[in-house]
Amino acid sequence: MNEKQTNTINRPFIFLNAAVSADGKISTKERKQVKISGDNDFERVDELKKESDGVMVGIGTVLADDPSLTIKSENRKKYRKNNGLDENPARIVVDSNGRTPIDADIFKKGEGKRVIAVSKCAPEKKIKTLKEKADIIVAGNDKVDLKILVEKLKDMGIEKLMVEGGSNLNWSLLSLKLVDEIHAFIGNIIIGGSTAPSLVGGSGFPETDMLKLKLVDFEQMDDGLLVRWQVEKQ
């Protein structure tokens, strides 16, 4: 993996990982989680987590899926422990208004650091409650400022950051040119539905300025295809 970045800001190496259907969707039209990956891909994702310092998701993903974002394999957790690391990478939620439920699985499951990134708009009361469970980073006025956030994460010692969606967070990071690589497992299902979220949501790039990717590698995995792209620096 080429971890060199050309962005001028001092940030971690950032890669997106996602499971997408053959028609490019990441969940149903009701934004309900779908099993797209097979066993080998879930193992690959677990290994990526083992090697990462942080795993980041948007609040939309927390509210829709309630993921734990933990490492599942005991051996991988042990490996991290033996290397002086927390069992799990830091779990980071991009959550402008401090909506992360206090009983979310990221708080209940596994050990390790939790970070909730909020904007200045987040109600003081919510911040106070979340502070009991997580480190709070305030970045941005009405929406989390992702450039500031990733710089702060780097300052905290996060060198390698895995982003596990969803669609809107992926868009924001890509449109700000904050992504180095995209790893996509393309599964053998069609989800369909024009409102089902795709790998990248948001307002979209203008035709004259679309983001270019360089194919790094691909392999057959489970009943699908694993593709790795590098985001070209412009």
Ligand SMILES: NC(=O)C1=CN([C@@H]2O[C@H](COP(=O)(O)OP(=O)(O)OC[C@H]3O[C@@H](n4cnc5c(N)ncnc54)[C@H](O)[C@@H]3O)[C@@H](O)[C@H]2O)C=CC1
């Ligand atoms: N198949 C897969 O690999 C994955 C699928 N998903 C799916 O993605 C869906 C969730 O995606 P989304 O609804 O798009 O939610 P999201 O997880 O991308 O969160 C977006 C939300 O984050 C907050 N936010 C704060 N600052 C932001 C900023 N600067 N840029 C962007 N967002 C910011 C906003 O409230 C925004 O609505 C769910 O249906 C989930 O199942 C999520 C992760 C992985």
Ligand SMILES: Nc1nc(O)c(N)c(N[C@@H]2O[C@H](COP(=O)(O)O)[C@@H](O)[C@H]2O)n1
């Ligand atoms: N890699 C992968 N394959 C699938 O088939 C999926 N549906 C997902 N989804 C995302 O993975 C997260 C689950 O995390 P935990 O197992 O709870 O730690 C969650 O955010 C899903 O959206 N990923």
